[in-house]
Amino acid sequence: MKNGSTTKTTASKSAKGEAEEAGARVSADAQGSNGAGDTAEARSFIFLPPPRAEALSVPDPLNERGELVCTDETTLAPAQMRELYRWLQLTRLVEEKLVNLYRQTKVVGGVFRSLGQEATAVGTCYALRPADFITPLIRDLGAVLVKGIRPREIFAQYMAKAWGPSEGRDLNIHFGDIERGFVGPISHLGDMIPVMTGIVLAARMRKKETVAVAYIGDGGMSTGAFHEGLNFAAVQRLPLVVVAEHNWYAYSTPTRKQCAVTNLADKAAAYGIPGYVVDGNDVVACYEVMKKAAEFARAGGGAVLIEAKTYRRKGHAEHDDQRYLPEGELEAWEKRDPLDRYQRHLISNGVATQDALDEITADVRREVEEDAAWAESSPMPEAEKAAYNVFDNSNVPPAFRPKVFGRGE
Amino acid sequence: MKNGSTTKTTASKSAKGEAEEAGARVSADAQGSNGAGDTAEARSFIFLPPPRAEALSVPDPLNERGELVCTDETTLAPAQMRELYRWLQLTRLVEEKLVNLYRQTKVVGGVFRSLGQEATAVGTCYALRPADFITPLIRDLGAVLVKGIRPREIFAQYMAKAWGPSEGRDLNIHFGDIERGFVGPISHLGDMIPVMTGIVLAARMRKKETVAVAYIGDGGMSTGAFHEGLNFAAVQRLPLVVVAEHNWYAYSTPTRKQCAVTNLADKAAAYGIPGYVVDGNDVVACYEVMKKAAEFARAGGGAVLIEAKTYRRKGHAEHDDQRYLPEGELEAWEKRDPLDRYQRHLISNGVATQDALDEITADVRREVEEDAAWAESSPMPEAEKAAYNVFDNSNVPPAFRPKVFGRGE
Amino acid sequence: MSAAAKKEHKSNRPERGGVVTFVEAIRQGLWEEMERDPSVFLIGEDVGVYGGAFKVTDGLLDEFGDGRVIDTPISEAAIVGAACGAALMGMRPVAEFQFIDFITPAFDMLTNYAAKCRYRWGAGVAAVFRGPCGAGVHAGPFHSLNAEAFFMNTAGLKMVEPSTAYDAKGLIKAAIRDPDPVLFFEHKKLYRLPRLREEIPEDDYTVEIGKARTRREGRDLSVITFGAQVLTALDAAEELEKEGLSVEVIDLRTLAPMDREAILATARRTSKVLILHEASRTGGIGGEIAATIAEEAFEWLDAPVVRVAATDTPVPYSPPLEEYHLPQARDVLDAARKLAAY
Amino acid sequence: MSAAAKKEHKSNRPERGGVVTFVEAIRQGLWEEMERDPSVFLIGEDVGVYGGAFKVTDGLLDEFGDGRVIDTPISEAAIVGAACGAALMGMRPVAEFQFIDFITPAFDMLTNYAAKCRYRWGAGVAAVFRGPCGAGVHAGPFHSLNAEAFFMNTAGLKMVEPSTAYDAKGLIKAAIRDPDPVLFFEHKKLYRLPRLREEIPEDDYTVEIGKARTRREGRDLSVITFGAQVLTALDAAEELEKEGLSVEVIDLRTLAPMDREAILATARRTSKVLILHEASRTGGIGGEIAATIAEEAFEWLDAPVVRVAATDTPVPYSPPLEEYHLPQARDVLDAARKLAAY
Numbered sequence A, B: 001m002k003n004g005s006t007t008k009t010t011a012s013k014s015a016k017g018e019a020e021e022a023g024a025r026v027s028a029d030a031q032g033s034n035g036a037g038d039t040a041e042a043r044s045f046i047f048l049p050p051p052r053a054e055a056l057s058v059p060d061p062l063n064e065r066g067e068l069v070c071t072d073e074t075t076l077a078p079a080q081m082r083e084l085y086r087w088l089q090l091t092r093l094v095e096e097k098l099v100n101l102y103r104q105t106k107v108v109g110g111v112f113r114s115l116g117q118e119a120t121a122v123g124t125c126y127a128l129r130p131a132d133f134i135t136p137l138i139r140d141l142g143a144v145l146v147k148g149i150r151p152r153e154i155f156a157q158y159m160a161k162a163w164g165p166s167e168g169r170d171l172n173i174h175f176g177d178i179e180r181g182f183v184g185p186i187s188h189l190g191d192m193i194p195v196m197t198g199i200v201l202a203a204r205m206r207k208k209e210t211v212a213v214a215y216i217g218d219g220g221m222s223t224g225a226f227h228e229g230l231n232f233a234a235v236q237r238l239p240l241v242v243v244a245e246h247n248w249y250a251y252s253t254p255t256r257k258q259c260a261v262t263n264l265a266d267k268a269a270a271y272g273i274p275g276y277v278v279d280g281n282d283v284v285a286c287y288e289v290m291k292k293a294a295e296f297a298r299a300g301g302g303a304v305l306i307e308a309k310t311y312r313r314k315g316h317a318e319h320d321d322q323r324y325l326p327e328g329e330l331e332a333w334e335k336r337d338p339l340d341r342y343q344r345h346l347i348s349n350g351v352a353t354q355d356a357l358d359e360i361t362a363d364v365r366r367e368v369e370e371d372a373a374w375a376e377s378s379p380m381p382e383a384e385k386a387a388y389n390v391f392d393n394s395n396v397p398p399a400f401r402p403k404v405f406g407r408g409e
Numbered sequence C, D: 001m002s003a004a005a006k007k008e009h010k011s012n013r014p015e016r017g018g019v020v021t022f023v024e025a026i027r028q029g030l031w032e033e034m035e036r037d038p039s040v041f042l043i044g045e046d047v048g049v050y051g052g053a054f055k056v057t058d059g060l061l062d063e064f065g066d067g068r069v070i071d072t073p074i075s076e077a078a079i080v081g082a083a084c085g086a087a088l089m090g091m092r093p094v095a096e097f098q099f100i101d102f103i104t105p106a107f108d109m110l111t112n113y114a115a116k117c118r119y120r121w122g123a124g125v126a127a128v129f130r131g132p133c134g135a136g137v138h139a140g141p142f143h144s145l146n147a148e149a150f151f152m153n154t155a156g157l158k159m160v161e162p163s164t165a166y167d168a169k170g171l172i173k174a175a176i177r178d179p180d181p182v183l184f185f186e187h188k189k190l191y192r193l194p195r196l197r198e199e200i201p202e203d204d205y206t207v208e209i210g211k212a213r214t215r216r217e218g219r220d221l222s223v224i225t226f227g228a229q230v231l232t233a234l235d236a237a238e239e240l241e242k243e244g245l246s247v248e249v250i251d252l253r254t255l256a257p258m259d260r261e262a263i264l265a266t267a268r269r270t271s272k273v274l275i276l277h278e279a280s281r282t283g284g285i286g287g288e289i290a291a292t293i294a295e296e297a298f299e300w301l302d303a304p305v306v307r308v309a310a311t312d313t314p315v316p317y318s319p320p321l322e323e324y325h326l327p328q329a330r331d332v333l334d335a336a337r338k339l340a341a342y
């Protein structure tokens, strides 16, 4: 033994032999821990450097004219590709209408735009089956629409109308519809990850092949609920696909102040699940990655984490002046606009003509105007309705405003 | 464009050129995301398989006679090595005394043994400076003792005596001493990770070179607080070293039901920090790994995760019948007893003779008996003390039991 | 553990009814509900092979399998969240907190998700969240919680705390069948208390949530209480009887929604009310009870409404300290005598 | 944003004193305390470059640097835990919740760690936890919370909620200097309310924690309230004055520890008490106030103690629903008239 200097002895497997000699049937689990047949060279500990220090990025696909388009690697049929365009356009136009209504003070709360990141929500959600479940973030309007929620429901919600799906009780996409596989989020970020874990846990108990998709932001991944939920899903090998929308900001906070990983997908390692990195502004790539992930999950592979690299081009909400943006960043991302890009892609690949796309757009515009008008024409809720449905009212009476003096008034 | 089949286009860097042409100074952060000079082959997304699927283990070092000992790679001086033996022995004998007192019903709460995992706590803590901070788990009595807490304090705490450091208000190692760099835990697992992050955040503000070490179990790592705390420490590059004591069980729950990683150290990846795997039953290796980790953290490298592979040989607490253990597992680990192993190591390396070690043990035994007697002789707290110190009492009066009728009684 | 011991813990099917302890009554309730309804499942830390820290779920894994008795990571927020998600899909989860103290990391999920789902979009979360609560066993500041006041100001959560074996079984069954989220508190001192052993029916029965129970009728004053403190109240009532005082004891059983009718009825009947609970006095649910009486039975009151509760401190560990902290029988006697003499 | 706009937001040093809004008063308080004591620092989501969602910390980053104004990940438990750890080391952290609703994921850290440290081992956690609370701005079920009742039954936490610019500044400074953890609630409706603009002193001052303030003296009945509802109470009092009723308005300012003396004094003075708060009625802190009065001022009471509060529902989003839910001026008038006529 030499002190002060570092020397090595040779590793040997006889410790294991010893244990076996003693007739011990060591469990496969605890067996894995130590002294058990590791062939690496002798060392007193193993150092694991922070993994994947380099940022992973997928290459920008260009068309013959050198313009930025979408990936050609696809299984989508042309009709599907045109439908995808419709969803992208619908998402954008519904949001623009909301901003319009907001400026007219007809929207009661705030408007949170997904401008520039529509491809992530639309592309990933389009890869799901009708019976699958999603829970979106505020910026995943596209996914909500693809899931079958109609623009009129959205408008009525934002305007706090009685005909909105929550009947004016909650705002924007905070509602749900089990039939359509849509579970609206609550504001508290992260909380939906455990909830969606429960959705697929129940589906498995019921022997259903349901996949659940939970969207989460670069910010929301820092919450304890995210960690607890995804870890539990991973342990249970539940078909939960988490889409991490890496749009570089959480309100004003840039990703480097949110976490120290280079790719959000690196976090998959902590849950023992596979991760994907995808160009979140390429709607075809988003579709393809979810198709693979959902298949894997559905086949019993368990949870998957997808990181979609995209960018939030508007502020956190309409009131945000984005003072915190470095100069030029916004402009660089405008060039990657998912809708422009996809339009170029469709045309240069001969999937649709400009005229055909314009027709889709006009059609979408009609739907948006019609639905907005419907929502505008709908009434505000009746005040007394506020008292109902805290509990099942066949069981517990509604919470009427209490009379000030109890006796007989 | 070919549908139904998968084709590839070639990646190009001109998208970046385009952005630069437009004079955009894209922030280094958001720049990293996409289209930016990735040289990998064309693909629409990148797949990251679950990492390190194989369990990492460090080889069992054997002496010339083929007996299991400790690593020879060390910077410890012989006197230090004998001191380490003293701490291990003290830990074991204090616990044995506690069990003794428990059986005599002198201990008020439960006794949670660290039998078989003493080397992790003792070895890692011994590598710290006096000004460094630790927060132990219930099973890290060894670390608490190394940090300078005396056995008498421990005995008095367990017996709920007035002379215990919490004066009977809290149990076992639930107390603290800022002077000695000891912050006792609360029961709620995970909560101490954020707290220790705050400790080193404050130390940095005060321009101190303090390192904080937080011990956590395979179970405690599943909590949201663990995730939030370690992530924040990583972002802030704070010198927080987390020691994950992988003892294979959380109460009755085996690690495979706790998380889906193969090594707890794999979780470091999610925080962008380095990880280590160490043989938790090799006290020398535990010392060396902490030395490296603390140095790295202190030098500004930021947070580190160490996984110590060890085993909890007793039940969760004294009442636990361990019905959930696979046969033979316990016996296999008895052979890896850290104290026996280290004793063999010291003798076969000529660092100490059996006599010298026996003398240390006798000395330790004396201390334990003396301290236990001191604690036994100490009084129970006075009942009315319960009302004091909820708040600073120079500010808010103590919480005396309220008089039943307010007026003048 | 020996093979024999292992075998023994497998043949752990409870009787139906019979003379049972409090813990056995709950275990029967869980077992029968799982047999009755395949949607019912258990989820929590160490509820499976270990049968729960207090063995409330002992034997259920062997009977129902690990598809319906799920050991989880140490993740209370995930346990509650997953229970909510499963409930949305029509399942009937029963989640265990190892100690009620560990409900706090799930406070967000309970108050924001579980409580508000039905109100927000009509989706009732039919889930039960249960676990051992309460002090008096020298378990210190983190294993002695009475959590009811934390949840009292959140509309949408029901809270139940039984004090007899009969009620425990009837209420756990009612909670499982309830269409809304129910927090079910089990005072750990009661689990195996010999005094609580009683004969319960063989037949299926439930106890209605929302209804208090008069445990003892009286004319001179009322003690309104729940959980383990019901025993303190009954003992005090007996003692006071000897002194010629007739004391009514109301066991709330359900804490939310509270049985306002029962509270007001007893206040109007005796005109003197003592509220007794084990949680700290300030901000405890005694305030809500006292306020209800002060507001709606004012004209019937012949004396101040009096609260006997723990001191405004954490629960200390050491026996003399904990005794000082908690309300004691002598405090109830003292208060009751003064109230009677008022 | 233009370069000019960028520059403007940098020269953001507040005056000392002057005529200020509620939010500006708090910002002054934070600024002055950070200048006075290098141990004071800010921590929270978007408190730095963005200056906080409500701009309470606007400009502080530029003045004090990112070593003392720390933008965090979205991790409320870590924010609170780190603040506690830093406080143990002698720092004076001021942590922001972007909305008080997001205090719920930190409920465990606050009630178990922050609240109990001093009691358990003598280590006071001198930290402030602040953020915008309150309803009435159509922000729906998750951005309208009044959280005080959640924490009322946990000994060891102080709670403060000012209703004037003067008090806001004096209390935030007192909170920062306080040796124990203080939850500091800022009603978001008050931040920029023109009515609250007032002249505050140039000199350093604090407002003592634990003391209520009589906002209006009266003889016929008392309204006990706090936060934004103080304005409702004052308006009602003025209206009632015209009807010949003299109404006393007590602004609690500190919710824990409550100013029991002030509560009992006003009850004894007017003998009729109306408690007004914005949180739901059941389990709200009105219960504690009413109970205190019913217990200790019983003989002085000439009428029931009446609570006016929100309905027992989540806070709905749509204006007509939210109006129904929240206590309105007309509810106060109605109750006060009945109380006076009792």
Ligand SMILES: Cc1ncc(C[n+]2csc(CCOP(=O)(O)OP(=O)(O)O)c2C)c(N)n1
Pocket (backbone or CB within 6 Å): A137, A139, A187, A188, A189, A190, A216, A217, A218, A219, A220, A221, A223, A245, A247, A249, A250, A251, A312, A316, D045, D074, D075, D076, D098, D102, D105
């Ligand atoms: C637990 C919690 N804390 C704070 C907030 C306030 N908040 C709302 S959105 C937001 C930023 C979210 O960022 P990210 O998760 O990246 O989503 P993005 O807005 O970029 O889509 C914050 C901090 C919240 N909703 N939930």
Ligand SMILES: Cc1ncc(C[n+]2csc(CCOP(=O)(O)OP(=O)(O)O)c2C)c(N)n1
Pocket (backbone or CB within 6 Å): B137, B139, B187, B188, B189, B190, B216, B217, B218, B219, B220, B221, B223, B245, B247, B249, B250, B251, B312, B316, C045, C074, C075, C076, C098, C102, C105
């Ligand atoms: C948040 C929380 N939930 C539940 C518990 C109850 N509990 C105490 S110890 C324990 C098991 C801990 O296992 P691990 O973290 O692996 O530590 P070990 O006992 O193995 O050292 C549990 C579940 C707790 N203390 N905290």
Ligand SMILES: [Mg+2]
Pocket (backbone or CB within 6 Å): A217, A218, A219, A245, A246, A247, A248, A249, A250, A251
């Ligand atoms: Mg984001």
Ligand SMILES: [Mg+2]
Pocket (backbone or CB within 6 Å): B217, B218, B219, B245, B246, B247, B248, B249, B250, B251
């Ligand atoms: Mg463990």
